[in-house]
Amino acid sequence: REAVRALLTPGEVRDRLTRDIFISQDPDDPTGLLEHALPKAIAAEEATRKLERAIRKGEVRRTHVNDPIADAEAKGILTGDEAKALAEVQELVSRVIAVDHFTPEEVAPHYVRPGQSRNDNRDSEQAAE
Template sequence: IAMLALGGRLKQKERVSARLGDVLSHLYICSAMLARYESQGRPAADQPILAWAFHDSIYKMQVALGGVADNFPNRWLRGMLRFVLFPLGRFEREPGDRLSHKVAQLLLSPSETRERLTQGIYNTPGSGHAISMMEQALPDIIEAEPLERRLLKAQRAGKLDALGWDAQLEQALDQSLISGEEAALLRRTRKLTLDIISVDEFEADVLRLGQSDVREIMTSHAA
């Protein structure tokens, strides 16, 4: 309809053509998702992710097509477009919170589904790459989560009143709230977390405006 009504002017109506391009892109995405799901043997555990992705794409296609119908240059065709595209109304919604929670659980817990999704991602252990560091830290973080909740509960109860994290950990050990192995796990998890979120740090001389030879200063600091 857009091509028949606008012809070559469709290229000039950039917002209309962009919305139509969004629809085409999401159609390709849906086709790719189905092809991947089929090629991997239709794993039942992946269905929440597939459902979430389809709901998201279809909702975005509805928004894009709605934008085309509501803003079509020919006002006489707007009503017809709305009727053709949405004869029963616009009922598609974004993925719900319950489905999103299921997907989040799959992504945040080691599983075959997560292994399939991360296949081909560079995550060589010990490489220092951010993704590999997060993958390395994930099992420890999951294991340490109930321990952190236990410490937080003790802190709220007034049992841990030290100011620093290390001091609170020592208090928890003294009060037998955690064992030595659990304390080691918490320390290891904290170190991994700090390594992941840490950023590059430079001396003030390196960042000063008008510096003639920044490379020389950086080399001297590295030495």
């Protein structure tokens, strides 16, 4: 756990490991986006813990149709600044994990619809050959 913390915290260990790696400072570049997001995520850790505690206690719900950050702010669990920071981190994380390097055609052979098995795709691919 300490090793992971050392890698995820800006400082000597991380600097030593990334010394010879190109890291952009441009948030529109993938590596720059990571560098931009990391300190913001670290700064929002306490607010993240507060939100997670509230969710575990049932004070705030996290579903696909609600905004738990806004809900926590409205209930006084998070301050306005904490809510703003968490919303920004959430947006940055979404950008970091977004994959846009595949066309729908490239993804389609690997997509498995509900009720379908992976073998169904392989069978149709083999039949097409």
